Amino acid sequence: MKKSVLLAAAAAVVLSAVGAQAQDFTIGLSNGWVGSEWRTQMIEEAQEAAKKWADKGVNVEVVVQSANVDVPGQIAHVRNFINQGVDAIIINPNSPTAFDPVFAQAKEAGILVISTDAEVSSPDAIYVGIDQTAWGAAGAKWLAETLGGKGEVVAINGVAGHPANEMRVAGYRSVFKDYPDIKVVNEVNANWDQAQGQQAMQNILATYPNINGVWVQDGMAAGAWRSIIDAGKTNDIAATGEIRKDFIDLWVENNLNSGASVNPPGVMASALNVAVLMLQGKELKQPATAGQYGNAMYLEIPFIDSSNVKEIHSQLEGKPGHYSYTHSLSIEEAEALFK
Amino acid sequence: MSASETTAASRSGIAGLVERFPFLPALVILIVLLALNGWFQPNSLGFRAITGLISTYLALMMLAVAQTYVVYSGDVDLSVGAILSLVNCAIVVLMERWGGGGGAVLAACAVGILTGLACGLLNGVVVAVLRLQAIVATFATSILFTGMALYVLPVAGTPAPTVYWRTYGGRFFEIPFVFYVVAALAIVLAIAVRARLTTQMLAVGDDAFKAFQSGLPVTAIRLKGYVLCGLFSALAALCITGDTASGDPLVGGAMTLYSVAAVVLGGTALSGGRGSVGGSVLGALIIGLISSFVFYVGTPSQWQNLVQGLAILLALMLGILVTRRVRA
Numbered sequence: 074m075k076k077s078v079l080l081a082a083a084a085a086v087v088l089s090a091v092g093a094q095a096q097d098f099t100i101g102l103s104n105g106w107v108g109s110e111w112r113t114q115m116i117e118e119a120q121e122a123a124k125k126w127a128d129k130g131v132n133v134e135v136v137v138q139s140a141n142v143d144v145p146g147q148i149a150h151v152r153n154f155i156n157q158g159v160d161a162i163i164i165n166p167n168s169p170t171a172f173d174p175v176f177a178q179a180k181e182a183g184i185l186v187i188s189t190d191a192e193v194s195s196p197d198a199i200y201v202g203i204d205q206t207a208w209g210a211a212g213a214k215w216l217a218e219t220l221g222g223k224g225e226v227v228a229i230n231g232v233a234g235h236p237a238n239e240m241r242v243a244g245y246r247s248v249f250k251d252y253p254d255i256k257v258v259n260e261v262n263a264n265w266d267q268a269q270g271q272q273a274m275q276n277i278l279a280t281y282p283n284i285n286g287v288w289v290q291d292g293m294a295a296g297a298w299r300s301i302i303d304a305g306k307t308n309d310i311a312a313t314g315e316i317r318k319d320f321i322d323l324w325v326e327n328n329l330n331s332g333a334s335v336n337p338p339g340v341m342a343s344a345l346n347v348a349v350l351m352l353q354g355k356e357l358k359q360p361a362t363a364g365q366y367g368n369a370m371y372l373e374i375p376f377i378d379s380s381n382v383k384e385i386h387s388q389l390e391g392k393p394g395h396y397s398y399t400h401s402l403s404i405e406e407a408e409a410l411f412k
Numbered sequence: 413m414s415a416s417e418t419t420a421a422s423r424s425g426i427a428g429l430v431e432r433f434p435f436l437p438a439l440v441i442l443i444v445l446l447a448l449n450g451w452f453q454p455n456s457l458g459f460r461a462i463t464g465l466i467s468t469y470l471a472l473m474m475l476a477v478a479q480t481y482v483v484y485s486g487d488v489d490l491s492v493g494a495i496l497s498l499v500n501c502a503i504v505v506l507m508e509r510w511g512g513g514g515g516a517v518l519a520a521c522a523v524g525i526l527t528g529l530a531c532g533l534l535n536g537v538v539v540a541v542l543r544l545q546a547i548v549a550t551f552a553t554s555i556l557f558t559g560m561a562l563y564v565l566p567v568a569g570t571p572a573p574t575v576y577w578r579t580y581g582g583r584f585f586e587i588p589f590v591f592y593v594v595a596a597l598a599i600v601l602a603i604a605v606r607a608r609l610t611t612q613m614l615a616v617g618d619d620a621f622k623a624f625q626s627g628l629p630v631t632a633i634r635l636k637g638y639v640l641c642g643l644f645s646a647l648a649a650l651c652i653t654g655d656t657a658s659g660d661p662l663v664g665g666a667m668t669l670y671s672v673a674a675v676v677l678g679g680t681a682l683s684g685g686r687g688s689v690g691g692s693v694l695g696a697l698i699i700g701l702i703s704s705f706v707f708y709v710g711t712p713s714q715w716q717n718l719v720q721g722l723a724i725l726l727a728l729m730l731g732i733l734v735t736r737r738v739r740a
Contacts, residue, residue, distance in 0.1 A: 137716075139717075142666070143663075144666075146700075149465075149468045149469075149703060157453060170656065171663065173577075174657050
């Protein structure tokens with residue numbers, strides 16, 4: 074008994090000596106909304122990305138707080154991480170502005186803070202993710218070009234007042250402005266809900282039987298396309314799509330005239346790789362100074378259209394229906410961004 | 413079965429204590445949770461962590477107090493979160509427009525409180541005077557208030573002046589500002605408990621018809637409950653603005669049902685007639701501690717909502733079982 078205790082103690086000493094040589098980082102992941110599979114996939118991919126660092130001799134421990142919380146609840150997430158003494162916090166924030174004071178406290182405690190998926194105004198954090206404005210613009214550009222720069226278009230938007238939604242709306246408006254013959258005849262809100270998207274589309278088809286194009290986001294696109302297919306207008310309407318396997322199946326089966334900007338759930342994994350490199354003391358070649366808050370580092374936005382949808386369809390073979398097409402920076406790709 | 417019918421003197425021991433202080437089960441649960449959190453994460457009992465806990469959940473405490481004043485009379489207010497959002501947006505926009513100085517901050521806070529009172533008055537008129545179902549009517553006004561918040565501030569943004577949130581997060585004589593707020597709240601609530609209005613509200617909640625027959629102005633009492641609710645929702649907005657330093661038209665949406673949960677956790681009956689505001693304050697803290705607890709224990713992410721829900725359910729059941737045994 075005594076011997077085994079001694080052995081264990083010796084092992085612990087050896088292990089901690091090894092640990093001192095290898096790098097150990099604890100990274101806290103905070104997600105304040107669990108209403109979609111996209112968020113679950115986001116966290117799973119980040120956890121996978123952390124494991125890959127083991128090959129490089131870096132031990133990245135990930136601690137996760139993911140639950141439906143209000144803004145104070147997510148501020149509490151951050152405070153819990155501070156109390157726990159993590160090295161970095163990666164957060165998909167419920168509010169763009171509400172975290173300024175608590176991020177300042179995290180920075181004082183020597184913690185690196187990175188937001189992903191939604192930008193934050195805090196000067197004490199950086200954003201690693203896609204530019205939602207460019208995301209909205211990419212879909213609009215595809216739509217405008219597909220329609221030959223001419224036609225009547227409707228937009229189905231997410232939640233009014235939500236920053237990502239407002240940025241995406243600004244994105245498509247800036248594109249359609251350059252096409253004088255594209256008329257946006259109506260803009261409706263369907264709250265990022267597939268069923269509401271489907272209903273909104275039914276209403277639109279009844280009100281504007283002659284529309285040519287639909288700009289619609291995320292899961293609402295699947296709903297809108299159901300209405301278009303039910304109305305037998307598959308060949309008459311071009312509409313943006315989304316990135317879940319279910320929809321891509323539908324897209325390929327019905328040969329839809331669609332194009333989808335990709336907001337990959339891998340953004341948090343990308344942010345994690347960037348975080349580890351920063352914790353190692355490396356410096357970005359291009360400092361994160363983009364975006365409205367001057368603290369953003371934008372990742373590339375993949376695009377799916379008729380040219381690559383078949384290839385992506387076969388890549389997603391065997392995945393569950395709710396699985397989103399994804400992309401993230403590998404460790405090597407992230408390293409290339411640093412000096 | 414109201415507090416006035418069974419007097420504390422007729423009971424003995426724990427039963428008597430719970431009868432007199434309906435928040436006792438909540439207090440016990442709170443202490444247990446603090447101990448558990450401290451066990452799993454010693455830092456969580458540190459001064460900084462406790463200060464953080466209070467500054468984070470002060471808004472929910474205020475909101476729970478707000479909710480209690482309508483629940484007393486057997487009503488409910490599903491618009492408290494929306495009032496919070498509206499006041500938050502209004503004061504942040506006004507502070508910016510008026511230059512962000514000390515005077516501007518105070519004036520904006522005053523306007524914010526008036527806004528909360530006006531929202532409460534509207535709710536009161538709709539529910540107590542026009543006799544619409546509280547749950548539906550305040551759900552409708554919550555959409556109205558959210559719409560107004562979106563009109564005032566279409567996208568989350570506009571930072572609050574530094575002087576405002578530095579004060580909220582700062583210290584005076586080495587004691588964090590939020591502790592003074594908690595002390596002030598405690599004093600106000602202690603006085604309010606003895607106020608005649610509280611007893612009247614409880615009487616209405618116990619049996620509105622009897623209260624009416626005994627000559628109480630039931631409509632006016634319920635109306636006052638809603639106005640008080642609006643007032644404390646506005647105070648909650650001042651707190652959230654201090655902790656988040658910005659305006660967000662959707663900030664309060666998710667807080668409404670948490671405020672109801674806090675009220676029930678604190679030992680107040682949703683059917684009205686008995687309870688305590690102090691219990692609701694403890695209930696808000698319990699909700700905060702439970703979510704920290706779920707994390708400190710190391711719950712895997714996919715189980716966190718489930719465990720949090722179970723923990724809240726367990727706390728509710730403990731409180732209700734104790735109260736029921738005492739009252740049986």
